Amino acid sequence: MLDKTDETKQAQVLTREKIDLEHLVRTPKADLAVAGKSVVRTDDRLKVRGKLKYGADFPQEGFLHAKILRSPYPHALIRSIDTEAAKQLPGVVAVLTAADVPGRNGFGAIIPDQPVICGDKVRYVGDGVALVAAETEKIAQEALSLIEVVYEPLPAVFDPRDAMKEDAPKIHESGNILSHNKLRKGDVDAGFASADVILERTYQVPFLEHAYLEPDITMAAPQPDGSILVEGPMQAPFTVRRNIAPVLGVPINKVRVRQVHMGGGFGGKEDSPIDIGCRAALLTQHTGRPVRLALEREEVTIQTCKRHPMIMELKVGAKKDGTLTAFHGALYDEQGAYAGLGPLIPPAGGSHIHSMVMMPGPYEIPHVKVDAYLMYTNHPYGGAMRGFGAPQVHIAHEQMMDELAEALGLSPLEIRRKNAFKLGSVTATGQLLDQSVGLRETLEACAEAFDWEGRCRTRGYVDDARTRRRGVGVGMGWYRTSIGTGGDACGANVYVHEDGSVLLFSGITEMGQGSFTVLPQICAEELGVRLEDVRLVMPDTDMAPESGPTVGSRSTTLMGNAIILAARQVKGVILEMASEMLLVPVDRLESKDRKIYDRDRPDRSVPFRDAAARCMSRGKRLIGQGWWAPPPASLDPETGQGNPYFVYTYSTHMAEVIVDIETGEVEVTNYVAAFDVGKAINPRALEGQIEGGVAMGLGYALMEEVAIEQGYIRNVSLQNYLIPTTLDVPNIRSVILEVENRYGPYGAKGIGEMPNIPATPAILNAVADACGGRVRSLPADPEKVFWAIREAGGPPME
Amino acid sequence: MAYSFRDLHWSKDIPVREYLLPKTLSEALDMLAEYDGGARVVAGGTDVVPQLRKRQLQVNALVDISRLPNMNHIEQDGEFIRMGGLVTHAQTAASPLIRKYAGLLASGASWVGSPQIRNIATVSGNLISGQPAADTSIPLLALDASVTLASKDGERSVPLSRFFMGIGKTALDPSREILVEIRFKALASNQGGAYLRLGKRRALVLPMLVAAMVVTVDPERRLFTDAAIAFGPVAPTPYRAINAEERLRGRAVTEEVLAEAGDAALQECTPRDSCLRGSCDYRCEMARVFVRRGVKQALRESGFDWL
C-alpha cells in the first residue's frame, strides 16, 4: 500500500514523463560556443552611432498626420458632435467619428471594450471621440479645435471599492465588477486558530506610468495589393493585427503589422500600439493614404495604459517560531475605464488572476484564502507593466513578512528561511514545485554578497548630529515564465542559405531587453554557426510564425525552444548531407563554429556552408520550422487550484538605505540582487536587465505615482512624473545563479520582469528598519516617510 | 471642467513668426517697442520655449538677447558683486568670485534643472520667471540683491524685495524692459551663507522646499547681528521669513534661539497643500528644520563653529 507521498511522487513521475514527451527540448548544458556568452548586442553599433531608426526617424514624406480628439470628462454621454468646420479647413483630409468605423468599433488586448472612436459615451479623460488626418500636424491640431462636442457629464467613480457598490454609476453595461476570483486552499479559520500571532495590514499602491523614453508612434500605409501595413514600436504585433482586422472589417490576412525598433516598452507598448494602430489604420483605410500618428509625451501619459493601482488587505497568522499558518487576502484591483490586460484569459492569463495567485508570496502556507476583485473606474486603464500584477502584491507580502518578524522577535531572514519555497514545496494554488527552485539559494547568496550580518551591525545613526540613520532590508520574490493562457506558444522559422548564412524569423520584439541578440545566439548555438551568420528579420506578421506577445518574461524560454526546434530540423538535413560527405554516421557528428566534424576524429570535417550548398544543389529542404508550447496551465475557476505557470524565476534583493529622519529623505546606498535564472544566455545583457529593473523598483518605492484627482492627471509630463536619475540609483551588484529549468533552452527561464519586483519592498523594508516608520501607501516620498516616523513615535531607540 | 483643450491636445510647435537677434541693447529695446507687447525677450529660452509650446505665452516674435555685449560679467565692485544679465547658471556655479563671496548663490545655481539647462539658462531668466521657488531667486533675495532694468526711458534699479509680484509676475515689464544686471553685497568676513533644497529626487526636480540664508554675527559677543532667511515655495512669491529673522536679530547664537526662529518660520510660512510639491503642514515642518540646519551651515562655512 503506497503512502500519500509515494502516490504523489509516482503521479508526479507519470505526469513528468507525459509532459517531457510533448515539451522537453534537450539541450547541452556545457561546452556552449555562443549561448551563455556576454556578446556585444547585434544592434549596439547602430545605437552608439545614432543610426538605429526608431518610429519617429522614418521619413514623413507623403504621410498624413493624425490627431485624436479627447474627452475632457471622466464620464459623460456624447449628445452631439459637429465636425463640419473641421472638415472644411484647408489641408484636412478626413475627420472620423464613431459612425465611420466600418467594422467592430472596439479594441482591447483581451476584451475589445474600448471604442476606437467613442460614439455614445466616454469613460475616462482622454477617451477618443474623433480622429483627424491632415497634411500637417499644425493643421490637424487646428482641426481638432474646430470640432464641437456636446457632452452631458455623468457622475463618475474613482475608487474601486465605491465602484463595487450597488448604487455606483455604471461604467459599462455589464456592471463595474469585471470579476471576483477566488483562491481557496485548506481552512484559514483552522489556520488562524493555530497561530500564535495574527497581523492585519492594508497596503495601497497608485497608478504608475511606464515612462519609456520614446513616445508612442505608429505609421499605417496602404499596400499595392490592397492590404494595410501598420508599423511602429510595439511588443505584440500579432495582438495588434488581430485587433485591427475586425475594426477595418477585413480578414486578418489583409493586415500586416511590423515592429520598428523601440525606445523602451516595459509592458506599456503591449497595448498602446493597439490603440493608435487601430486609429491610424482606420484613417489609412478611409483616406487611401499613409498616416502617421505620433503622441506627444503628455498625450502618452493621458491616453495610454498604466500599472494597476491596488488596495491589498492581508491577514496573516504565524507560530512563535515564524512558521506561517494562514493567509487571508482581499485584493481590490482597479482596472480603470477599459478591460486592458486585467481580465482572465483561461486558465491563468490576465494580470488580475496573476495577482491573486501571487498574493501569498513564495512561501509554504497550508491555509490560504484570497478574494480578488477587479473593478472598472473612470480612470485611465490598467495594462501590463513589468511584473503584470506581481509587483503590487510583493509590496504587500514582503512588508507583512517583516512586520510579522518584528512582532515575533525574529530577523527578516529567519522568518523567510522558515517558510521560503524549496524543491518539493507546494504553492498556494496547490502546485508542486518539482524543478528549478533556487529561491533559498538566492537568499543565501544575496546575504553573503551583501554582507547582511556585517551591515546589520552598522545600522543606526551615521552622524553626530543624529539626523541620519542607516537601515537594511530584504525582499524576496518569484515570477513566472509564460503567460498562463491556453494558447501560450511560439513559432520560429530558420532558413539556411547555400553560403551558410541564416535568416531567423520570430515575432518576438526587441525593446532593449536584448532579444535581438539572445535569440540569434540560441539559433547560432544550435546550428553550429557564428552569431554574425544569423540575421533576425524584423518581426513581421507576414513573415514570422505566430509568436505571441513579448511579455511575461516568456521570450527567451518559449521562443528559444521554438528556435532550437526549428534549427534542429534544418540542421538535421544538413547533418545528413555531411554524413554522406564524410562517411561518418550522423550521430557522431557535431556542428560548431561553422564546421561539422566527427566527434571521435575532429580532423574529419566539412565546412557547414559546403554541406548547406550541397543540400541546395540536391533539392534538399533547408527550412526549419519550430513550435513550442509550455506544459499546459491549469487553474480551477472556483478554488484557484492548479498549475498556472510551468516554472518560476526566483530572486532575493537586499538594500541598505540612509534615512534623514528630520526630512524623510531616503538615500539608497548599497544594493545587491541575486537571481536564479536557470541559465544566463547573455550574462551581461542579463545584468543590464537586473540593474534597470532595480532602478524601476526603486522609483516605485520612493518617487513614482500618477497623481490623479477627480479623473485628471496632475503630472502629465516628465517634469512632474518622477523616475530615478543617476543621482538616485546606487551601484547595483548582481549575483546570478543557475538552477536549471528542465524545459528551458540550455536551462534558461525568464528574467525581464523579475528584477523590478523585490526591489520595491526591499527598499521599503530598509526604510522601516532605518527610521521605524513604515509607509504602506506608496510612494514613500520624503513627506510620507516623515509622517510615518511621527506616527511611530520617532526613530527606533538605540 | 478641469482640463482645457490645450491640456489634452499637445503640439510640438511654438507659434512664433520672427526670431530676432539684436546686436546692441538699444536695438533690442527698439524691437520690443516695435512689437508693443507682441515680442518677448529670450536669453537661454529654457522657460519661455516650453511656455510657448504649452500656449501659456502668446507672442509673435522672440528677441534673443544672448549676443548683447557687456552682459556676461561677474565682477567685484567695491563691496558689491555685479553680474550681467546673460550670466548662466553654469558660470555662476563655477565662478570663484561667487563661490567665495556668495556661496549660497553658487549652490542655488548648481541645482537648477540639469547640466544641459544650466549651460544655457541665465540667472536673470530665473528671476524673471517669477516662480516662488526659483533656485537663484531665493539666495538672491537672502542677499538683498537688486536688479537693473533697462528700457528706452533709461535704467531703474529695483530691490528684489519689491521685484516679485506674484506667481509668474515680476516688476519687469516684458514688453519694454530688459534685465541687464544683478547686484548684491559680497558676504563679509562676519557673514555666512547657506542654501538648502528638498526634493522628491536628487536631480531634475522642482523643489518641495528651498531655503537660503545669510547670517551676520558679532564674533566677540557671539550674537546674531542680522539674519536674512528666504524660502520658496511657501507663498506666491519668494518669501523672506521676517518673523524668523526677528527671533535671531540681536540674540545669542544658541540652539534655543535657533529653535525659536525655526518655530517662527513654521508659523509664518503659508504654502498651499500640493499633491505634487507636498502638504502645507509638511513644508512648514521642513521650514523649521531648514532654519536650524541652514543657520548652522552658514555659521560653519564662515568659520564660526559655535553650534
Added chain:
Amino acid sequence: MNTVELSFQLNGRRVEIQVSPDLMLVDVLRDVLGLTGTKVGCREGECGACAVLLDGEPVNSCILPAFKVGGRAVVTIEGLEGSDGKLDAIQEAFMEAGASQCGFCTPGMILNAKALLNRVPNPNDGEIRKALSGVLCRCTGYQKIIDAVKLAARNTRAASE
C-alpha cells in the same frame, strides 16, 4: 511663414540652410538636415534624449531655438565618429560595457559623457553621475553607463600613453 538663412558649424562642417524662425534646433537637425540620431523624448528639456554639444557644452536641443546656434558650433552623435568610420572611445566603451539597452538615451548620454571627459579626463563615480544627471534612462539603471564612461576614460588614457 518666411524662411531665414541660418548658418552654423555642424559636426565640423559649415552648414547654410533656410529655415522658418519658429523651429527648435532638434527639428532642424532631424527634419531639415535628416540627422535623426538626436531624439525627442519630452519636448520640455526634462529627459535629455535631445542633448547635443553647443560650443562643446551639452544643451537640450528640443527647447533650443534653432537661430540661437547661428555662427556657433554644434556636435551631434553623428559627428563623433571619424570620417574613416572609426568610433570615439566612448562609443566603443558603450558597446563593450553593454551600456545601451533600448538605445534611445544613448546619444544624449554619450555626448554628455564626451563633454565630461573633455573637461575631466579621469572622473570618479560621483562626477560621472552628476554630469549625466540631466539624461534620463528607464532601461539600464545607469550602472553600465557609469562603467562605460570609466572604461572610456581608462582606454583614452592608455591610448595616449
